[in-house]
Amino acid sequence: MEAVIVKQPGDASQLAIGTVDKPTPKPSELLVRVHACALNRMDLLQREGKYPVPPGASQVLGVEMAGIVEACGAQVSQFRPGDRVFGLMAGGAYAQYCVIDASLAIQIPVDLSFEEAAGLPEVWYTAYQALHLIAGLEHGQDVLIHAGASGVGIAAIQLARQAGARRIIVTCGSEEKIAFCKGLGATHAINYRTDSFRERVAEWTEGKGVNVLVDFVGADYWLDNIESLGLDGCMVILAFMSGVSVPEFSIAPILRKRLRIEGSTLRSRSIAYQSALRGHFVASVLPGVINGELKHVIDRTFSWRDVAEAHRYMESNQSRGKIIMTID
Ligand SMILES: NC(=O)c1ccc[n+]([C@@H]2O[C@H](COP(=O)([O-])OP(=O)(O)OC[C@H]3O[C@@H](n4cnc5c(N)ncnc54)[C@H](OP(=O)(O)O)[C@@H]3O)[C@@H](O)[C@H]2O)c1
CATH class of the missing domain: 3.40.50.720 (NAD(P)-binding Rossmann-like Domain)
Structure with missing residues (x-):
């Protein structure tokens, strides 16, 4: 599959689309065809080689995404292939496919697009x-x-x-x-x-x-x-x-x-901790996002083919809200 790769730790010019192995879901995980992912500042640090990836996590950048379930691990009962999902993961979102623990995934509400959902969790x-x-x-x-x-x-x-x-x-x-x-x-x-x-x-x-x-x-x-x-x-x-x-x-x-x-940190937390946070989000925040009481602000959307430009834009401190990349 295609994914964003970092040629050498360094500036945004080191980012490119390359080929990596498609991930295989564990029994508790979903394999997701990613349609959109969101940028986070830790991605900039990871690109520069200054952010240690948690043990066992994908080396591919990106901790949040939205897409369509392609396959489910043997223990997963709450999702099916074809479901639209979004969620937070330890890594691997800047790619055509990623895996996410099912306990961290959330069904995308009907009124939300992949671009809107991708940047919600973090x-x-x-x-x-x-x-x-x-x-x-x-x-x-x-x-x-x-x-x-x-x-x-x-x-x-x-x-x-x-x-x-x-x-x-x-x-x-x-x-x-x-x-x-x-x-x-x-x-x-x-x-x-x-x-x-x-x-x-x-x-x-x-x-x-x-x-x-x-x-x-x-x-x-x-x-x-x-x-x-x-x-x-x-x-x-x-x-x-x-x-x-x-x-x-x-x-x-x-x-x-x-x-x-x-x-506090988020990425290094256990799946159980993140899953509890997911529960708070679904109960106390997501309804407000859906009914418009809480505004989820997307500043700009890039194609992932322009990933270097997207990183430079974040580095410029101009943004007000999430920077999203669509993945073809
Ligand atoms: N610990 C955690 O669990 C956790 C989780 C998520 C994010 N974070 C961190 O929280 C920070 C905010 O994340 P975000 O995604 O919301 O960032 P963001 O949308 O990219 O916004 C960051 C903003 O911070 C301001 N800024 C940058 N450097 C600054 C400096 N030296 N002094 C004062 N203001 C500065 C800039 O706005 P102005 O134009 O107003 O200066 C910039 O636009 C990031 O560092 C991120 O890594 C931590």
């Missing part, structure tokens, strides 16, 4: 996990979400709104992204290129700080993040796009404010 699972399962966001609380116009940020803004958060404060890198985030339910937004989120959060929360903070930026924001957290605040660290080292830092505020700081 961002919504991650935002749901951060706000609800880790931070335990409660009605009336204040939340700060960095990279508000990122795929995960878009989902987090709307889940915070759905949960009845009081102030939903976001940071982003342009006025256009600020307007976009406000359209999704952010109550306050800061352009981090021209303003200090630490100062605005203090002003808008009357010096109290936020209850919940979702961070993807890491080193550059660490000190201001700690300052922006209120008493008993919880910060969920999901990425460190600016780096990992903070030269000098007093741990006193962690104790004084009784802070909780928790990191």
